[in-house]
Amino acid sequence: MPDVPDGIEVLASLSPDFDADPYTAYARLRERGPVHQVVVPDRGLVWLVVGYEAAREAFSSPKLSRDWQREWRQTGWRPPYALDMLGNANMLLSDPPHHTRLRKLVSREFTARRVEAMRERIQEITDELLDRMTAEGARRADLIDAFAFPLPMTVICELLGVPGLDRTAFHAWTNETLAPTSPEAEKEAYEQVMPYLRELIAAKRESPGEDLLSALIHTADEGGDRLTEEELISLAFLLLVAGHETTVNLISNAVRALLAHPEQLAAVRADPAGLVEGLVEETLRYDGPVETTTPRIALEETEIDGVRVPRGAIVLIAMAAADHDPARFPDPTDFDVRRETRGHAAFGYGIHHCLGAPLARLEGKVALRTLLERCPDLAADGEQGEWIPGMLIRGVRDLPVRW
Known part of the structure; x- marks a missing residue:
């Protein structure tokens, strides 16, 4: 690890096992303020947003750019190999007006009606998978692999x-x-998936x-604008x-939370x-599948909830921390499926709010x-698998259960 400037916290040192429990570290930081310069495990020195109101402000700030391909040079940080790979010309890594154009074209086809029309098929797939999981009297499985x-x-x-x-x-x-x-494994993954697509x-x-992809290929707006090949x-x-990936961990994180809170499991049963619905929303708030955003870049010196952030700074918004802010959610470490969760940050906020949120919610509700x-006696069956590394995705690799 490079030398850490005086007064800068190493995030992992604030929690004994940061991958398993980042919330302790976030709480300790939040007690001191909503925004901090810290060293994080997979990004080095960044500005981390841990307060709820600060997170909403950062999500909405036009001074914080998502366009890494254009803006990374001002950070002084060496970008990952994958930044220059095919596959990055998407809404997640763009700012207005380019983001506005892309989202408008995609929204024409990825509609609530299209998602709702999948409800019956999602139920069929769910039933088929549970039939297979419980076939021939089976009483245990890795829930992630099987379902x-x-x-x-x-x-x-x-x-x-x-x-196929x-x-x-x-x-x-x-x-x-x-x-x-x-870096080599990341490079290889991109080089395999992009030619396939x-x-x-x-x-x-x-x-x-x-299908949706065919529709997106042929859709055009009133002026004839279409999505390019890239x-x-x-x-x-x-x-x-x-x-x-996010829905995998929404489902498994919900089951982990229920198994760790028997009174909540009994209520939902x-x-x-x-x-x-409360189970899905409380899981998103309590232990959602996305821990932090992808990085933003400060295009100029700015303030986030009164904290000055310099030009060129790398900014991460920790939705997991924002949703545990006691100023917004009382007793945030309690898992309560009857909680009022309106306004949680699990799907982001503002123009980058997750376009797939309705589909994730629908899948989560049907699946859980x-x-x-089907498995009213669901219980843990030994130790869960290792945690997914890094600060982007929140979840475990394996979840052994019995019923």
Whole structure:
């Protein structure tokens, strides 16, 4: 680790096991203020936003850029190899007016009606996976491998019209792009997935179907504007990654929280239809699948909730910390499926609010309600797997359960 300037906290030193429990570190920082310069495990020296109101301010600030390809030089930080790779021309890594244009084109097709139309199919996939998981009297499984991963992976592949995808390989690719084990492994993952997506888009351009990706290829606004080839590849990658990895961990984090809080599990078991929405929303607040945002760059000196942040600073917004701010959510370390969670930050805020939030919520509600109804005696079956490294995705690799 490089030398740490005086007065700068090393984030991992604030919690005995930061991967398992970042909330202790965030709470200690938040007691001193809403924004801090810290050393984080996978980014080095950054400005970290840990207060709820500060997070909302940072989400809305036009002085904090998402456009790393254009702005990274002013940070003094060496960018990752993947920054120059095909696949980064997406909404997540853009600012207005480019972001506005991309979101408008995507929103024309990724509609609430299209998502709601998938409810019956999501239920069918859920039932099929649970049939398989409990077949022949089986009484134990790794919930992630048997259920939490294949459900959203199947849903997003069918939504986008991705036939015959080697889902084990794709899961490995996305693991490396979200939580790289090495620069070489990250590079290899990008170099494998991008040609696949290019060929897929070419095939759909030639022979379109009724799926979302075909619609995005052919959609145009009133002025005839369309997504470019690079934008389509980048968008397909973003939707495939974000469309499954976050929901995997929403489902598994909800089950982990229930198993750790028997009284809440008993309440949801007694009324799954009535409490499943609260379960999903409280999981998003209490232990959501995305811990921090991807980095932003301060385009000029600015203030976040009264704290001065210099030009060129790298800024991370910790949604996990904001949603544990006692000024917004009383007793934030309590897991309560009946809590009023309105306004939680798990899907972001403002113009970058997650476009896929309705689909994630729908999948979570169907999956968790059906799981608890089909497996009423669900319980932990030994130790959970290792934590996903880094500060982006929050979850574990394996979750052994019995019923």
